[in-house]
Amino acid sequence: MSKASSEQLEKIRQQFEFEPYPQTPIDYSPKENANLMFIHNLGNPYYLRDRTVIDSRNRVILDAGCGTGSKCLALAQANPGAKIIGIDLSEKSIEFAKKRLEYHGIENAEFHVLGIEDLPQLGIEFDYINCDEVLYLFPDIANGLRAMKAVLKPQGIIRSNLHSELQRYLYFRAQKLFGLMGLMDGNPEDLEIEIAIDILKALKPNVQLKQTLRPSAEGENRNEWVLMNLLFQEDKGYTIPDLFDGLRRADLEFVSMVNWQQWDLMTLFEDSDNLPPFLAMGLPGCSTEQQLHLYELFNARHRLLDFWCGHPNQAKPRQSIGEWDIADWKNTTVHLHPQLKTSEVREGLTRSLEQQAPFLITRYLGASVPEGESLFIDGAIASAMLPLWDSSQPFTALLDRYLKLKPVDAVTLDPISVTTAIEQLQLVFQQLESYLYLLLDSQE
Template sequence: MNQKTTILLQEQYDNLPYPQIPIEQSPEEYYDTLFIHDLTTPYYLSQQKIIDTKDKVILDAGCGSGWTSLFLAYANPGAKIIGIDLSPKSVEVAKTRLNHHGFTNSEFYTLSIEDIDKLNYRFDYINCDEVIYLLPDAEKVLKLFQSLLNEQGIIRVNFHSYYQRFNFFRLQKLFKNMGLMDSNPDDLEVELVKETFNSLNDSVAAKQLWKNKFASMAFPPQKQKQSILVNYLLQGDKGFTIPQVFEMLKSSHLSFLSMVMWRKWNIRDLFQNPDSLPDIWELGLGEVSQEEELSLYELLNPIHRLIDFWCVNDNIQSSINPVINWDKKDWETAKISLHPRLRYKKIKEDLLKAIRTKQSFLFNRYISFPAKGNIDIESDIASCLIILWEKDSVTLEELVKRWLIIQPNDLVSLQPKAMEVAYDELINVIVRLENFLYILVEKVGE
């Protein structure tokens, strides 16, 4: 990073360590965010296996005030958290935050991302959230990350979307030309931005964007200032497209794994009838690559501020066989587990309440982003699956035995339920829940 950019970014975040979250605030019930930061999630997507996070080494590159570092510590029990940031004040806040919450297996350094090789660590997981698009050479940073990644390690990184942020980039250029970004923007520059927009005619395009973003201005002044700084006066901000991102991954010897919010990038959901697209689309989507499909999505619907994804080393071989395609032998050797981010006391209590009151149990009440609509199970199935909250893993046979106790007879014929029928009923439930990663299924011995 060039020296001027380094100084400006450091000053900006020294003045306003980001994000502005109270030290004592706990992330314990932020289930969606914990689900994202749990290494279990991308590792299962990559290997269809469950990872033990004990002793894994996790880098939070650009840790800021340590809010994300705290999520990483909560979500990955036993892992070592390494946080780095340009801003000494942010690093101090991050240290204080993790110590306050009892996470002592962590280290924080005031360090540029380009210098992380000086730490002499190799990493199982690198989290680079809301940072890389500010750096002069994002591709160089990706190559550095790859060089410090363990063989089966995973990187989570995100870029600002060029298409979604285009109007902000245009206005950043305006304010740069006005001299508001020659040094580190502060209260004066923020007030000048507000004065500019408030003075414009309502018909001006820039005023419309301003009104959409700050329609009520009801939030506190400090949060208002923070939002102006990260949208209109953000030093080094740049946008990228899907093809640009994939080209950088290729040159960095990395392979795209998945969007973090994968359900929100489903191109079929953009059509009125997802199951019956126009012929040109139905035929075309069957022949396009993952990159091409994502590129089509961002051209049709550029609503996502971030191109937010996981990637892995390009030499990692993954032979995932979707559970919907498994045969009887596969299921006989399967180990069935609950996603760790559902293994909370409150969620189990809610499950028990649903069973006792004979109500359905909603998984997406806790972890919502992988789902489209409600993902629920009836109380009798919940009674069968509650064992997943009590044991690390079970076999399908164990679940079938429970299911035959709970529902021993066919509800139509009232005859004893055949073992094969019970197997099929449970497999259907597990396949459905595994599709959203609420339940994880691993082949034993592979």
């Protein structure tokens, strides 16, 4: 490691020794936050890549740069039966992470004061690596990705993220300003934090940099917020091309954005079926990287470029669900996403059925849904899905239940054919599957 890299790591370590992150109360449990659990479910990227439903039991998960352990706890609760290993440069953070998981009764976990570059010292290979809010601190993101790849199982998956250069541009300007003023020469502490806030407060309301001030700058988490934004040591911003360049240099393959539906370029247009001719002709030929870059240039709303990746050539080619025929559907097992399999969601579904109202499924899980979009399921299909809250079901069993619930056409009163019923279920199930609300496992 070069002297410069060593000095940069030491600055980062000192910052988190002074103010371990995040300052989430030890008694807070993310278990009731379906969106947070959804994001940390390791089955999502496996399904998106391979359309394979996997069991979390006996999987080995690394939280690289675990801080005070709030993500370790979320990973443990979202993936029952998995072993959780957390590493971090900050000894204080590791101590708190241990206490957090002990408090919540998570026994299958261990922690190490260790840098990501030193991961091979553990002698462990991982099914899933979570590296949240860390990679952008590396002098070269490819080096961080290579270090994680070295301990990733052949079919394993890495989740990591980068700060968006386009969305956070004002914070990077603030960091440059305060760096010029000498507030980031050493390890910023109470005095430097106070000076930075006083300077921003003194600005007129129409000065751009004043927009960086948030209510958090006045609350009990003031130090944490300022250090993670205005005075964040080694913080850097990236674009989608930077991300894909890092993946190529680390010889890793992009799987998906973590909030993939919220990166859909077509959702930015008033009428996606009637685009300006120049776009209509050009967009179909764009690569995934190009489409994601266009999205961030049109609408830089995401603070994080949050992504999954893995070893190259591990994806299992599978026929598109849109190309399935009736035989494929009849050979399919339908799984409900684990984060929907709660008493709260089931009670909400039952209540909708009793009130003969459509079921608003996005009320309970909206992590993968584009902003402002709602998804309702009508009564007969919602009722047909009810057994999924008990166990996974063959598609044919749900089809039989649906035919009993809706035996005739509401307009003609003619009996509904099996083919028509399959088509009606298929349309809804395909939409639910696109958000991973349902996972479809066909014996192809």
